[in-house]
Amino acid sequence: MSAAPHLTVITPNDLPVYPISPDERLDGNSFVKWNTSRWLASRTFKLMPWEMQGMHRALFDFCQSETPVGTLPDDDEELAFMLRLDVRRLKEIRAMEFGALRNWTRCLCDGRVRLMHPVVTEQVQDALERRALAVLSKEEKAVSMRLDRLRKGLMEQGWSKDVVRDDVLIRRMDEWLLEKRKGKRTVEVYRSAMLHAVQERWIGADVMRGL
Template sequence: MNSRKLVAISTAEIEEYPIARETRLDGHSFIKWQHIRWLSSKTFKLCSWEVQGMARALFDLSQLESPVGTLPDDDAELAHMLRVDTSRMADLRRSEYGPLRNWRPCLSEGERRLMHPVVLAQVQDALERREIHELSKEDKATYQRLKRLREALKSLGLAGEVLEDERLIGRMDEWLKQTCKGNRRMPHYEAAIQHAVAQGWVGRPASVR
């Protein structure tokens, strides 16, 4: 087994992990597995099947850690995660082609952890895609909310050209968001029209007195 010399690193030389400890990946978050990159890596080409399995297990287990994407820098904890004894874990950590290949020390709120650049990139990608997905859901919610607003205003007598006024609809929606915290009902829409009339945004429709 190839071994490598472990070199002590001072805390001042260790980089801060960029993801906050409270950031979590929920069960629906998808972490990409880049199989082509994996099959081209030295870990796949030169490590034993046992070590490859351990490496993949650590990749998956790091998603459950805090901060997400890191591992404890502790032989006893790592040994427990890989179901080996601590002496075996120490040997694996010294090996150039062990399951912790390319994992390096980092700091998270003063705690020393282990990070892997590829794992970090994959976690950041998953978090970014989650943010985009959340924004997409917000956009859908906004679309449905404005659709209901237009339908209600139409039933209250506002003309089609008024309903097509994006600025007006936006103003009324914003006013409703500030004044109506629950489900919007017809009295809320009537109040929105009255407010718009009072502000001079629109003329009073015949159905609203």
């Protein structure tokens, strides 16, 4: 007589925590990459029936508008509705090794149990990282342009190129202006920043002679 199989009960606390916050969204300027070469080389593509592949791909798209982004509900009725199936057929598909829900596994999302897919999670994280880098690049460009305008404004007030070439000085002055003199940077504002730089000994008083 063979021994009964050992069954392990999985509780929500045993599930992996989904790494992406429910607050994260993929807006119109962000997208999840579809790696065609990786897909065509995968065991899933090679062994999954065409009907299942269509639904599998659709789930990749559906999950991008879910919360958290990149997950699916762990609910047969909701999944059946999304795939235009009856619940009984959905249950059959979930039990298939190469069904539409292949590699979708349960995870914990802010106290709720949902489904995640390792490739989708990886690609969503990549999309969010690319978006963050784009925002950072835009901010860095804005700062660079503001510092260039500051240098130009100081030169118009009589400071030489050698003086305004000092990056530490210019950044200190810019930070002071952002904190103390918000708004349009007029001639009077530039002059006040120049005087403040001298008072703080960021630069020698001789730069103000004759100005």
